[in-house]
Structures are given as C-alpha cells and as structure tokens.
Amino acid sequence: xxxxxxxxxxxxxxxxxxxxxxxxxxxxxxxxxxxxxxxxxxxxxxxxxxxxxxxxxxxxxxxxxxxxxxxxxxxxxxxxxxxxxxxxxxxxxxxxxxxxxxxxxxxxxxxxxxxxxxxxxxxxxxxxxxxxxxxxxxxxxxxxxxxxxxxxxxxxxxxxxxxxxxxxxxxxxxxxxxxxxxxxxxxxxxxxxxxxxxxxxxxxxxxxxxxxxxxxxxxxxxxxxxxxxxxxxxxxxxxxxxxxxxxxxxxxxxxxxxxxxxxxxxxxxxxxxxxxxxxxxxxxxxxxxxxxxxxxxxxxxxxxxxxxxxxxxxxxx
Amino acid sequence: xxxxxxxxxxxxxxxxxxxxxxxxxxxxxxxxxxxxxxxxxxxxxxxxxxxxxxxxxxxxxxxxxxxxxxxxxxxxxxxxxxxxxxxxxxxxxxxxxxxxxxxxxxxxxxxxxxxxxxxxxxxxxxxxxxxxxxxxxxxxxxxxxxxxxxxxxxxxxxxxxxxxxxxxxxxxxxxxxxxxxxxxxxxxxxxxxxxxxxxxxxxxxxxxxxxxxxxxxxxxxxxxxxxxxxxxxxxxxxxxxxxxxxxxxxxxxxxxxxxxxxxxxxxxxxxxxxxxxxxx
Numbered sequence: 383x384x385x386x387x388x389x390x391x392x393x394x395x396x397x398x399x400x401x402x403x404x405x406x407x408x409x410x411x412x413x414x415x416x417x418x419x420x421x422x423x424x425x426x427x428x429x430x431x432x433x434x435x436x437x438x439x440x441x442x443x444x445x446x447x448x449x450x451x452x453x454x455x456x457x458x459x460x461x462x463x464x465x466x467x468x469x470x471x472x473x474x475x476x477x478x479x480x481x482x483x484x485x486x487x488x489x490x491x492x493x494x495x496x497x498x499x500x501x502x503x504x505x506x507x508x509x510x511x512x513x514x515x516x517x518x519x520x521x522x523x524x525x526x527x528x529x530x531x532x533x534x535x536x537x538x539x540x541x542x543x544x545x546x547x548x549x550x551x552x553x554x555x556x557x558x559x560x561x562x563x564x565x566x567x568x569x570x571x572x573x574x575x576x577x578x579x580x581x582x583x584x585x586x587x588x589x590x591x592x593x594x595x596x597x598x599x600x601x602x603x604x605x606x607x608x609x610x611x612x613x614x615x616x617x618x619x620x621x622x623x624x625x626x627x628x629x630x631x632x633x634x635x636x637x638x639x640x641x642x643x644x645x646x647x648x649x650x651x652x653x654x655x656x657x658x659x660x661x662x663x664x665x666x667x668x669x670x671x672x673x674x675x676x677x678x679x680x681x682x683x684x685x686x687x688x689x690x691x692x693x694x695x696x697x698x699x
Numbered sequence: 700x701x702x703x704x705x706x707x708x709x710x711x712x713x714x715x716x717x718x719x720x721x722x723x724x725x726x727x728x729x730x731x732x733x734x735x736x737x738x739x740x741x742x743x744x745x746x747x748x749x750x751x752x753x754x755x756x757x758x759x760x761x762x763x764x765x766x767x768x769x770x771x772x773x774x775x776x777x778x779x780x781x782x783x784x785x786x787x788x789x790x791x792x793x794x795x796x797x798x799x800x801x802x803x804x805x806x807x808x809x810x811x812x813x814x815x816x817x818x819x820x821x822x823x824x825x826x827x828x829x830x831x832x833x834x835x836x837x838x839x840x841x842x843x844x845x846x847x848x849x850x851x852x853x854x855x856x857x858x859x860x861x862x863x864x865x866x867x868x869x870x871x872x873x874x875x876x877x878x879x880x881x882x883x884x885x886x887x888x889x890x891x892x893x894x895x896x897x898x899x900x901x902x903x904x905x906x907x908x909x910x911x912x913x914x915x916x917x918x919x920x921x922x923x924x925x926x927x928x929x930x931x932x933x934x935x936x937x938x939x940x941x942x943x944x945x946x947x948x949x950x951x952x953x954x955x956x957x958x959x960x961x962x963x964x965x966x967x968x969x970x971x972x973x974x975x976x977x978x979x
Contacts, residue, residue: 695836
C-alpha cells in the first residue's frame with residue numbers, strides 16, 4: 383500500500399520500498415530478481431531496526447498516523463451486519479462516538495468506539511474524535527441495551543481527549559465520564575476494551591472500564607498528552623519528547639504497570655501499513671478474549687472487574 | 700489605589716497565602732476588606748464583609764464539620780512512590796518530599812471516621828496545598844479504603860473535594876485512580892450506603908470526572924470552580940470568551956449538576972439535616 387502521508391522515521395523504509403516497486407515493474411524486461419531480493423532483505427533489516435528502537439514520541443506519532451485504521455475501519459473489516467445506532471436520547475447524536483450491534487465471527491456483540499475523521503471535512507464532522515457529553519451518554523445507552531439483550535460489549539479507544547468546549551462543560555462533560563465509569567463497573571455483561579490509537583485521559587477512560595483491556599502495539603495511553611504535559615510542567619510546548627518519555631505511555635509500560643492485560647501485535651511497520659491484517663489480528667484476539675470472559679459467572683465477573691481496577695496503583699504503607 | 704481597575708476578574712484561580720503568621724491581617728481578594736486573622740478564623744475563613752470563601756485544608760474542614768475530638772484518622776502512613784521515575788523540572792520524589800515538609804501533610808487527602816452532631820460518618824478531605832490536590836495512587840487508595848470502611852461500618856461517606864485533577868507525575872496510573880474510585884463507589888451503591896460529595900474551590904479534571912460528581916448528593920460551596928477542563932484550557936481550545944460565572948457552583952446548579960449550594964457557615968447544620976433525612 384503506497385502511503386500518502388508518512389512520518390520522518392518511516393521515510394528511509396518507504397524510499398527503499400518504492401525502489402523495489404520500480405524494479406519490479408521493470409523485471410519483465412531484465413532479470414534483476416537477485417537485486418530485488420537483496421533490497422528486500424535490506425528493507426526488512428531497516429524496518430526491524432527502526433521499529434525495534436522506536437522512541438515513545440515516535441509511538442505517539444504512529445498512534446496518530448493519518449492513515450491508521452479507525453474504529454469504523456475495524457468494525458467494517460472485523461464484523462458483519464453492523465447496525466449503527468444513534469443518539470443519547472437526551473440531547474443529540476455525537477459523531478465522535480459510534481456504536482451498534484454487529485456479529486464478530488458468529489458472536490453477536492455491541493461494539494462502540496471513538497471515531498476520527500480522515501480529512502479536514504470529516505474531521506470537523508467527527509470533531510477530531512473528541513466526544514461531547516452526549517457521546518459518552520450514547521455509549522452508555524448502547525451498553526445498557528447490550529446488558530438488556532445479553533450481548534458482550536467491545537469498546538475501541540482512539541481519542542485525543544474529551545472535547546474541552548464551553549457547551550461540553552455546560553452539559554456536564556465530567557458527569558458524563560464519571561457516570562460511565564460507575565455504570566461500566568456494574569454492567570452485567572462482559573466488556574472488552576481495546577486501545578487502537580490514542581488513549582488520552584478521561585476522554586479515553588470514559589469508555590475504558592472492562593474485564594479485559596487490550597492495547598495495540600503502537601498506541602499510547604496516558605493521563606495527559608505529551609504536548610499538554612510539556613506546557614504545564616515545563617511551561618513550554620517544546621518538551622513534548624521528554625514528556626512522552628517521562629509519562630511512560632507505551633503499551634509495554636501499560637503492561638508493566640498492569641493497566642492493560644495484553645498487547646496486540648500490529649502488522650509489520652504498523653497498523654496503517656495493512657488495515658486488513660491489523661483487523662484480522664485484532665479479530666482473532668477479540669474472539670479468544672470473548673471466549674475467555676464468557677466462561678466466567680456473572681457475579682464473579684463483576685467482582686473481578688471491581689477487584690482489577692481496585693488494585694491499580696503504587697504506594698507504600 | 701490603582702489608576703486602572705481590572706474590568707473583568709482574572710480567570711486564574713485565586714490562590715491565597717494560608718500560612719500567615721499570627722497577629723497579622725488578612726485581605727479579602729474579592730472586596731479587599733482587611734480582617735484580623737482571629738476574626739477571619741472565627742468566621743470559618745470567610746470574608747467578614749463579602750462572605751468570600753477562602754480556600755482551606757483538611758485540618759480546618761475537620762474542625763468545622765466534626766464534633767470535637769471525634770476524628771480518627773485512617774491510613775496515615777500511606778505514602779506516594781515514584782513508579783514512573785518521573786522527572787520534569789524537578790524529580791517527582793523531590794517534589795513529594797519538599798511538599799511533605801512545607802505542608803506538614805503526607806499526601807493530597809486525609810481520611811478517617813468522625814461524628815457530625817453525633818452522627819457517625821466516614822470522611823475524606825482533599826488538600827489543594829499538596830501538589831494542587833492532585834489525585835495519584837495514594838489519593839485513590841485512601842478513598843478506596845474509606846469506601847471499604849463505609850461498607851463495613853455502614854456509616855455514610857463524605858468526600859470534600861479540592862483538586863486540580865489527576866497527578867501527571869504518575870501518568871496513566873493516576874488516570875486509573877478515576878476508574879478505581881468509581882468502581883469502588885459502584886460497590887458502595889450496591890450496599891445502599893449514602894455518599895455526599897462536597898465540591899469546594901476548585902474541583903477540576905480527574906476528580907470531577909470521577910468521585911466528585913458521583914455523590915448521591917452533590918453539594919458545593921458558593922462560587923467554587925467546578926469543571927472538567929479548566930477555564931484556561933477551554934479558552935485556549937475554543938478561542939471564545941467565557942460567559943460570566945462560567946464553571947462556578949451557581950452555573951453548575953443552573954445546569955443541573957449539583958443539588959444545592961451551601962455556605963460554609965451552614966455546612967455542618969445542613970449536613971446534619973440531610974444525614975437525618977437519608978440515614979436510618
């Protein structure tokens with residue numbers, strides 16, 4: 383897949399790939415297969431080299447890659463019969479959160495996630511994936527439907543944060559998120575959470591309580607974005623790379639701190655290089671997890687969920 | 700007297716020096732009234748002229764709300780650690796130690812049991828003076844244990860919030876304290892034990908987006924700033940002028956997010972009345 387947008391550190395890989403593609407197009411005229419093989423070997427080494435040494439800031443950039451698969455991409459690639467449902471029944475329909483019933487394999491599920499746009503127009507429509515209170519309230523309404531019809535819930539997290547607007551505050555952004563936290567803690571069906579891109583603060587956590595929390599390899603999860611952290615603690619926007627380091631926001635860190643249960647590998651070069659493969663990997667993992675949680679008795683499920691989040695944190699007594 | 704008077708209030712939160720040496724005078728930041736410290740203290744740290752609610756800490760709230768000598772502190776020894784090895788302009792470890800020394804507090808919340816006009820309660824009070832009342836693992840764990848205590852004793856739970864939000868120096872671990880406190884409150888709910896949330900100036904960010912907004916009853920002090928994103932962030936993000944009184948307690952009352960506003964002087968009586976109405 384040719385990328386329209388690429389990150390600085392992806393450039394050397396893409397250059398080589400382009401060269402290989404050019405050589406391939408000439409290969410019917412000349413026999414250059416050994417050269418192509420050599421270059422392919424080289425690009426593999428280079429890719430491995432770059433992706434094994436990604437800095438936290440580079441991972442943040444990958445998580446925000448404009449060609450990364452978003453919630454609806456995963457939904458369309460992983461599920462059948464997706465029926466999108468709209469509205470919170472109080473105020474409106476937030477386009478930054480989508481959700482509905484679908485079949486994942488042969489399993490009926492409720493799937494909900496934050497949705498970003500791909501270009502300026504769709505980003506304005508989706509509010510850059512920054513939900514308003516009605517988005518969280520819609521998500522909760524859908525989860526309650528799932529509970530009523532005994533369907534497991536899958537949530538996909540990908541947001542730069544809950545929208546910090548005047549109207550969002552008027553309509554109770556904090557209350558909407560807080561309500562979801564307490565309601566999701568007590569939802570009588572299994573919940574599986576996946577961080578598929580950016581997991582920024584309360585805006586992410588607002589659909590982030592679950593029995594299993596998974597995270598794609600090149601995502602970030604934090605209490606604040608590296609940019610905002612830099613501006614508050616260093617009083618300048620220039621320390622975002624240091625802030626990304628300091629915040630320990632990568633999937634490996636999350637696993638180490640027991641904030642997530644499992645890292646889902648991405649296709650070579652990141653999920654944006656192969657949407658289909660990324661979705662296949664995620665689908666397989668989700669089916670395994672659904673299988674696991676469906677075996678747990680309901681009372682035990684809720685006890686475990688409260689225990690899981692109740693144990694989070696580090697202190698000395 | 701200044702030649703030019705500011706026409707609008709500064710949007711920055713009104714920080715006051717709390718540690719004024721004895722015998723000095725206190726100036727009200729709202730109306731510039733000068734008060735003697737003793738006069739101010741006996742007025743529950745309100746301005747004697749305009750009633751401005753000065754920010755106070757847990758020590759003062761416990762004194763104001765609880766019957767004399769009834770407070771029994773819990774989990775006094777809980778201390779923050781530095782799981783991220785976090786360093787900005789100062790290492791987090793140093794920041795904690797310095798703050799512990801300068802404030803004589805161990806973290807941004809104190810919890811325990813006490814009596815309000817002879818009614819037993821579990822009470823938690825945050826201290827904004829400790830790294831902006833930020834919620835890290837210790838705040839989360841102390842609230843969590845206070846909830847356990849409320850479940851065990853069946854005492855109603857009171858949390859007095861004063862917080863700038865989650866503690867950045869603990870990264871996603873501090874974010875998880877929103878989840879932790881809320882899941883524990885879900886359990887408290889199941890047990891049908893009352894929880895009254897008292898929101899004071901300021902309550903913003905992670906605290907508001909979790910336990911502070913989840914009271915069976917949410918009550919606030921007059922003019923307290925209560926927000927998800929603080930006014931500076933909203934202004935920066937939207938580029939719009941903020942309406943007058945935006946995110947103040949009165950604004951939240953008008954928009955349906957708190958039950959009522961109560962003057963600090965009436966807080967104890969009002970809580971007593973409420974607790975009698977809802978507790979068996």
